[in-house]
Amino acid sequence: MSDYIVSARKYRPQTFDSVVGQKSITTTLKNAIKNEHLAQAFLFCGSRGVGKTTTARILAKTINCFNRSSEVEACDNCDSCNSFNEGQSLNVYELDAASNNSVEDIRNLIDQVRVAPQLGTHKVYIIDEVHMLTTSAFNAFLKTLEEPPKHAIFILATTEKHKIIPTILSRCQIFDFNRIQxxxxxxxxxxxxxxxxxxxxxxxxxxxxxxxxxxxxxxxxxxxxxxxxxxxxxxxxxxxxxxNVLDYDYYFRIADSAMNEDIASALMLYNDILNKGFDGHQFIVGLSEHMRNLLVCKDLNTLELLEVGESVKEKYRDQANQWDAQMVLRSLGVLSQADVQFKAAKNQRLLVELALMQLCSIKNEFEKKKD
Missing domain, CATH: 1.10.8.60 (Helicase, Ruva Protein; domain 3)
Incomplete structure (x- = not known):
């Protein structure tokens, strides 16, 4: 049997400092532990894969660690940490609300809450996808969430905060996790x-x-x-x-064709893109993103909005120098119109080709206006 472990599990953060892209949240939680100002209920909100459950587990582990470091991180050596790492901790209880969302499941949880921890100071209850609980289950949970035993801490995690009833929200400290840059x-x-x-x-x-x-x-x-x-x-x-992503190079070449007013070259490039199996609508969206990036490069203050590698960023800077900002805005208008009209168009290829012809004519229109 293979010992292969997927990277998402193998490199799952084990300390607050190793959590990616959520510095403000992890700092706040570390300060709460350090100053012993821990709330009894937390709500972690955010889109998938941003570290909600991971942070909840790190918080649960750190709270019960016997030898926390000066940076407020778990030691990974004490009995509490070892039992947590081996998945045998009696102080951490995880419930998946997607498959355990009934009143009976919550009542079983409430029965466990009354039992004091045997090792460590707190029992931590992590309820994932908490928005999946039924209304009856939420109501059964309310009283315990409002007045839990001193040893109990609840960490609720959800991707859909708007589905949680206000009476639950009002009893929690709410942390909104960012999309990671x-x-x-x-x-x-x-x-x-x-x-x-x-x-x-x-x-x-x-x-x-x-x-x-x-x-x-x-x-x-x-x-x-x-x-x-x-x-x-x-x-x-x-x-x-x-x-199945279109190479940046195609967008740079299309933009060069537009700047050179070379309609034939732009149409042949688009034909090549279609022959490679790419969708015309995705091409329009990608080219719009490219033109947006050129506009971003026109001002040093907005340059940090460009989320590409350094070598590609340099190519964007070079090409942006050839374009006037008003020409880029006009191009974005043409592409935005094509984006809106694409699904309704009877001849979608012709619609994209017309948009490319318009892009290749913008320089001429712009120069006439200047004269």
Whole structure:
């Protein structure tokens, strides 16, 4: 039997400082432990894969650690930490509300809450996907959540905060987890690549991070998938092929064709893109993103909004210098209109080609207005 462990589990953060992209939340929790100002109920909200359950487990582990460090991190050596690491801690109880959402499940939980911890100071109850509880289950949980025993701490995690009844919200300290920034995900993947002896292009890791859409767990799953596909050398080309993502280079070439007023070149590039199996609508969306990035590069104050690798960023800067900001805005208007009209169009290819012809004519229109 294989000993392979997916990266999302193998490199799951074990300390507050190793949690990616949630510095303000982890700092607040560490200060609460240090100053003994722990609430008895927390609500962790945010999209999938941003570290809600991971942070809940780290908090549960750190609270009961006997030898916490000066940085308020669990020691990983005491009896409490060892039992937690082995999955045998009697002080941490996890409930998946997606499959245990009835009144009976909550009553069983309430019965356990009354029992004091045998090791450590607190019993921590982590309820994942808490929004899946039925209204009756929420109501059964209310009284215990409002007046729990001193040894009990509840950590509720959810991706859909709006589905939780206000009476539950009012009894919790609420922490909203951010979508993780592309740079933070790419840096984390780079660290894992080094540990796994994998050579990875920075642009390849940035592309994986962009595809993950703010979810670190998704990024790690994609990373594992591509390593399985290409081996220990992650190139930008391999990632684009595996994820079926259009290479940046096509957008740069289309923009160059527009600047050179070369309609034939733009149409041939689009034909090549279609022959590779890419969807016309996704091409329009991608080209709009490209033009947006050119506009971002026009001002040093907005340059940090560009979430790409350094070498690609340099290409954007060079191309942005050739474009007037008003021309970029006009291009974005054309592409936005094509995006809106795409699904309703009878001839979708012609719609995209007309948009490309308009892009290639913008420079001429702009120069006439200047004259």
């Amino acid at each position: 592309v740079k933070d995900i790419a840096d984390h993947l780079a660290g894992i690549a080094v540990k796994e002896n994998i050579t990875a292009d920075p642009e390849a890791l940035h592309l994986i991070a962009q595809k993950a859409d703010g979810a670190l767990r998704d990024a790690l799953s994609i990373f594992d998938q591509i390593v399985t596909f290409v081996g220990n050398n992650l190139t930008y080309k391999a990632v684009t092929e595996n994820l």
